[in-house]
Amino acid sequence: MALYNEILVGHFARGLQKLTGIKGSPPAVQLGADIVPVLPLPLGVEYKALDMWNRFSAFASATGGVAQFAGVRIRNPKNSGALAVIEKVLVGFAQADTINSRVDLSGAVEMGNGVALSVSFQGGLDSRSAPNPVSIVSTTVNFTGPLNTSYAQIRGAINTSYELVLTHNTELMLLPDMMFTLLDTTANVPIVVSLVWRERFFEESERVSGGIG
Numbered sequence: 001m002a003l004y005n006e007i008l009v010g011h012f013a014r015g016l017q018k019l020t021g022i023k024g025s026p027p028a029v030q031l032g033a034d035i036v037p038v039l040p041l042p043l044g045v046e047y048k049a050l051d052m053w054n055r056f057s058a059f060a061s062a063t064g065g066v067a068q069f070a071g072v073r074i075r076n077p078k079n080s081g082a083l084a085v086i087e088k089v090l091v092g093f094a095q096a097d098t099i100n101s102r103v104d105l106s107g108a109v110e111m112g113n114g115v116a117l118s119v120s121f122q123g124g125l126d127s128r129s130a131p132n133p134v135s136i137v138s139t140t141v142n143f144t145g146p147l148n149t150s151y152a153q154i155r156g157a158i159n160t161s162y163e164l165v166l167t168h169n170t171e172l173m174l175l176p177d178m179m180f181t182l183l184d185t186t187a188n189v190p191i192v193v194s195l196v197w198r199e200r201f202f203e204e205s206e207r208v209s210g211g212i213g
Contacts, residue, residue: 005031008205015051019043053198054129055087058122062139063190069143070191075108075136075179081201082134086172086180088196089164093156098185100149101164103172108179111140125196134199135174139191147183154182 007013007030016022019041048055062070076084091099124131151172156162165171172180174197184191 003030007031009203011052011200011203015047018050019047048198049126049128052200054133054200055125055196055198056123056133056135057088057125057194057196058137059192059194060137060139061190061192062141064141064143064184064187067187068141069184069187070189071111071140071143071147071181071183072191072193073111073138073140073179073181074174074195074197075110075138076134076174076176077108077136078177080134080176081207082176082199083202084133084135084174084197084199086174086195086197087165088194089172089180089182090161090194091154091156091164091182092161092192092194093158094190094192095158097156097189099154099156099182099191100147100185101151101154101180101182102147102149103151104179104181105175106177108177110136110138111143111181130199133197135197137195143183147181151180 013029045055058074060072062072064070074084074086076082089101122133122137124133152164154162154164174180182191182193
């Protein structure tokens with residue numbers, strides 16, 4: 001029998017159950033009445049795994065050739081069934097340079113350039129989480145076609161770094177078939193990018209209401 005104000009998004013109830021060690025049925029299966037006493041719990045990144053989020057990081061670098069431009073991309077595959085949220089983008093500059101960045105809502109593909117992808121490190125940040133990400137980080141040393149900036153243009157001095165995500169509101173959300181690309185605008189120089197992101201699979205209610213396949 002359905003409950004009044006029944007909660008259908010399961011990861012909230014499961015996270016609370018794991019956090020408090022409650023056995024049996026989930027402790028919060030429905031919303032409270034109009035007036036409810038609340039004791040806030042200070043929850044940080046250590047709670048993400050209990051809330052079904054998997055956290056990952058990657059270090060990617062590539063150097064363009066003569067008259068060639070290097071780029072780094074993170075993409076969420078079209079049929080992943082998962083949501084990815086980029087928490088950190090750190091761009092390093094070996095010399096004074098300008099990098100364009102762009103968010104694309106569809107058409108996510110790897111940046112493959114016919115050689116092995118130059119992702120120096122990629123792995124999980126929590127041993128309780130999934131070992132491998134759904135999202136894919138790729139690089140190229142010969143980007144084809146222009147990249148019109150739709151997110152940010154980053155200008156850095158030599159031997160400096162620039163952080164793109166500064167608050168929760170500037171985190172970048174990647175739904176399936178979306179991608180985030182950074183492209184060097186100077187030929188024959190390196191692009192160096194560090195990424196931190198989190199992922200979780202969609203709840204059934206999100207699939208239905210959000211039109212997500």
